[in-house]
Amino acid sequence: MAILRNTRVMEAISLSLLISLLLPSTSSQQPAPVIDVSHRRIQLLGSVTGPEGLAFDAAGGGPYTGVSDGRVLKWEGPLHGWTEFSISSPIRNRRVCDDSTNPALEDRCGRPLGLMFNRVTGDLYIADAYFGLLMVGPAGGPATQLAIAAEGTPFRMTNAIDIDQQSGVVYFTDSSTRFQRRDWYQCIAARDATGRLMRYDPRTKQLTVFLRGLQFANGVALSRNGSFVLVGETTRGRILRYWLEGPTAGTSEVFATVPGRPDNLKRNREGQFWVGLGLGPRDVVAVKLDEQGRTVEVLRDGRGKNPVSEVEEQNGTLWLGSLGSSFVGVSTPLAGFGP
Structure with a gap:
C-alpha cells in the first residue's frame, strides 16, 4: 500500500509540474488543485x-446533445431515457441515418456539435458541422438554417456556440474553410489557419466576422459581463480573448495556454470557464479558468482517460461530453466524485 501511495504521489507531482510548465505563470498564483474525477455513465440512445456538446433549457431540462447520426437528443431522466428533440439536416433520410456512426454520412445526416438555448425565447441554437448555424423552437422538430456562409465563403466545419442572454446575439465558430469535420485530424496536422469567430444577430439577420486566420477555431464562451468573448485555437493549444467593449474593443490577445488541445468552452455561474481537453496529456481531461485566464482547477481521470470535449456545470453537477464515447458522463464533485 505504501508503494501504491508513493506512486500516486509521484504521479500527482509529475502532473503538477507538467501543468506549471504549460500554463501562464504569475508570481502570486498558487498551484491549481488537481482533482481525480470519476463519473457514472448515461448510455446514449x-x-x-x-x-460533443451539451445544453440545458431555461427550466433545467436536459441535457440536450447532438450525436453521430445527426439528431439532437434530450435526456428525460431514468424513467423515459433519451428522446429525439431535433434534426439539423434538411436532407436527412431516417432509414439511412438513424443510429449511424459513419462519418461518411455526416454531410447527409448532419452532425450537430455546439448547442445553446436562448433562455428568453426558449429557442435552441445549433452549430452543425455541415449545415451551419441553425435554430429550433422550444417544441423541437426540424431545425431552420440561419447562416451557411460569411463574407462569401461557405462554412466547412461549424463548431461551437454561445449566446448573449441579454441581447440574443449568437457567437459561433467555423473551424476551417478547407476541411470538413470528418477530416479534423488532417486539419490539425496541416496547421490550417482559416478558422473564424463570428457573431449573428437574430433581430437584424446580420453576420459579422470578428477573427480570421485561426488554427482550428473551436470552443466559444462569452464573459459574464459581456465585455469579451473567448475562442479556443485547438491546434495552437491556447484560448484567445476578443474584446467587445472598453478601450480595447475590437482587439484580441492570448487569454490562456492550456495543457493540451482545447475543445469546447463553457462558463459557469461564477464566471469561470471550463475547457474540455479532447486531446491532452495522459489523464488530464479538463481545466477551469478564472476571468483572468488563471487555472483554478484541473480534472484528472486516473482510471484511464475518456477524452472530454465539454464540461457543463449545472447545479453542482458536472456533465461531461465526448467526441467519441457512447455515453454522457455525470460527476458530482461536491459529493466526492462518487461513481
Whole structure:
C-alpha cells in the first residue's frame, strides 16, 4: 500500500509540474488543485456516439446533445431515457441515418456539435458541422438554417456556440474553410489557419466576422459581463480573448495556454470557464479558468482517460461530453466524485 501511495504521489507531482510548465505563470498564483474525477455513465440512445456538446433549457431540462447520426437528443431522466428533440439536416433520410456512426454520412445526416438555448425565447441554437448555424423552437422538430456562409465563403466545419442572454446575439465558430469535420485530424496536422469567430444577430439577420486566420477555431464562451468573448485555437493549444467593449474593443490577445488541445468552452455561474481537453496529456481531461485566464482547477481521470470535449456545470453537477464515447458522463464533485 505504501508503494501504491508513493506512486500516486509521484504521479500527482509529475502532473503538477507538467501543468506549471504549460500554463501562464504569475508570481502570486498558487498551484491549481488537481482533482481525480470519476463519473457514472448515461448510455446514449441505440448505437449512436459522440455527445460533443451539451445544453440545458431555461427550466433545467436536459441535457440536450447532438450525436453521430445527426439528431439532437434530450435526456428525460431514468424513467423515459433519451428522446429525439431535433434534426439539423434538411436532407436527412431516417432509414439511412438513424443510429449511424459513419462519418461518411455526416454531410447527409448532419452532425450537430455546439448547442445553446436562448433562455428568453426558449429557442435552441445549433452549430452543425455541415449545415451551419441553425435554430429550433422550444417544441423541437426540424431545425431552420440561419447562416451557411460569411463574407462569401461557405462554412466547412461549424463548431461551437454561445449566446448573449441579454441581447440574443449568437457567437459561433467555423473551424476551417478547407476541411470538413470528418477530416479534423488532417486539419490539425496541416496547421490550417482559416478558422473564424463570428457573431449573428437574430433581430437584424446580420453576420459579422470578428477573427480570421485561426488554427482550428473551436470552443466559444462569452464573459459574464459581456465585455469579451473567448475562442479556443485547438491546434495552437491556447484560448484567445476578443474584446467587445472598453478601450480595447475590437482587439484580441492570448487569454490562456492550456495543457493540451482545447475543445469546447463553457462558463459557469461564477464566471469561470471550463475547457474540455479532447486531446491532452495522459489523464488530464479538463481545466477551469478564472476571468483572468488563471487555472483554478484541473480534472484528472486516473482510471484511464475518456477524452472530454465539454464540461457543463449545472447545479453542482458536472456533465461531461465526448467526441467519441457512447455515453454522457455525470460527476458530482461536491459529493466526492462518487461513481
